[in-house]
Amino acid sequence: MQLLHPLVQRVMEIQPEMEAYSLSCPLVSSSPHQETSIHKTERLQVDLKEMQGKSVGLYFAANWYWKCETFTPVLHKVYHQLKEEGSGFEVVFVSSDEDQASFDRFHRSMPWLAVPFTDLRSRRYLTQRFQIEGIPSLVVLGPNGELVSTDGVELVCRYGARAFPFTSERIAELVEEERLKHSSQTLEMLLSIEGRDYVNNHGKNVKLSNLVGKTVGLYFSAQPCPPCVKFTAKLASVYANLREKNENFEVVFVSMDKNIDDYLQCFDSMPWLALPYDEEFSRALARYFDVQEIPTLVIIGPDGKTVTKEGRSLINLHSELAFPFTELQLRLLQEKQNEEAKAYPSSFDHVGHHHVLNLVSEKSGGGPYMCCECNEQGLGWAYQCLGCGYEIHLKCGREGEEESTGKK
Incomplete structure (x- = not known):
């Protein structure tokens, strides 16, 4: 019978001298004034057999990125709720912090385990194994070590604890529940x-x-x-x-x-x-x-x-x-825009950008964009520099042209 996650076994193969993989764990104690108060972080030996039969979320994050700072309390709440329900869910923090002090400070805000910051080989292995390209990222493994989902962050944000156990079947159920709710919405x-x-x-x-x-x-x-x-x-x-x-x-x-x-x-x-x-x-x-x-x-x-x-x-x-x-x-507005676009020149030499800008529509290279003049959103018709991607609203192009003409 397989006692440990295949992933954990692989990590232990990297460090065969360890019978129990060393995980960093926040030391917590109950307080009458606070549900959980984190006092300090200690290095504890955690026998990974304790994680047997549980779903595990590998949480790739770092203190220096605001999205991680924002998502961590959300995951904390879901983790606590699933613990209370006895759902068999554990989280392991895989850090991308700059140094030990930053790691310690960030990990103190978490009630779960972590791969030690000093274990660079294991952290790199996990990052490469699951092809982590951005943080925060939550990779969910099933009780037998099978990959369940790489979209844990999105699922936790969207469904909270209801997403557990994060399987495609569970998510399909939630999507159907949402569809029914939206159809009867008032x-x-x-x-x-x-x-x-x-x-x-x-x-x-x-x-x-x-x-x-x-x-x-x-x-x-x-x-x-x-x-x-x-x-x-x-x-x-x-x-x-x-x-x-x-x-x-x-x-x-x-x-x-x-x-x-x-x-x-x-x-x-x-x-x-x-x-x-x-x-x-x-x-x-x-x-x-x-x-x-x-x-x-x-x-x-x-x-x-x-x-x-x-x-x-x-x-x-x-x-x-x-x-x-x-x-x-919106269809009427699009038709109006199409008609108005006929009055604009097909191209003009943009004074501020120093390149020729060409008139494009959604069908000829345009699409959703941020106007480089006013920093507002645009869609469809635009003046675009094909060489560098500079893109502006038609009205911003006209205003810029009139302004430069006036200065002359």
Whole structure:
């Protein structure tokens, strides 16, 4: 009978003199004031037979990368939940830190085991064995050492502890559950919790029933976040213009802030509604919509169904003309863009870039891009430098040309 993971056996072959592979383990103790308090890190000999029959997540990460700093608490919570449920899940940290001190500092924030920082050969072997090209990465192995998933980070972020045991069968079940939820989705179902049927309007409560029948943007944002600050100003302008036209449009802020003070500071700069601060509920909503970054604007239609998760891109591209964000409206805007593009020259010599820029469409080399002039998103029609990939909006090209002509 196979007692150890094939992977672990391979690591032990590298160091045959060791009967029990040495893993670094945080020493933890219970505290009446804190569920778990980490006092220090010690080197402990851990008999890997203790991991027999468990699923193991190999967590490739480093303290110097902000995405690892962000994901580690998420994994910590899932790990703790699975431990409480007795699910048979263990995590082993495989570090990419710069030095021992950085490793120790980062590992102290983790309740699980780690490959010792000094064991460079094993860390390299694991990284090469699973072809790790970016961090954070969570590779999940099954109880018999079989590779179950290399997408552990995405699965944990999207489904939390429900993703366990991370098999394709389990993920298929979760996808089907999501499909059924989305098909029967209503605005009240999305935003109400334990009898709370209202949103916050800067100190006043607004019943969710008042939003039914409107197009609603769920705005996932946080403080401090430079891209959020920039897009909030853009969205506020669009919001004001649509309200002035009496369009049935509302925005609800869904806070991704880590504390209520940041939430209040962030919300203070917004003219719309907000969910009351509830970090757990907001993150569950973010997982429901698979929010990968902030800011994100999810558009909910008058029937309570999701219209698009690309509200941010559409606002950046079309401003208030994107409303009501439906496929029909976007098709009309595309036709309008196609017509307007006929008035632009097929190429021009860009003064600032010192290269000739050519007019391209989505069908002739264009596509999603970030405008190199205004740093906003673009799609389809653009002026593009075929040599170096410099790409700008048509209007930015025209404004730049007019500006240079005026200076002359």
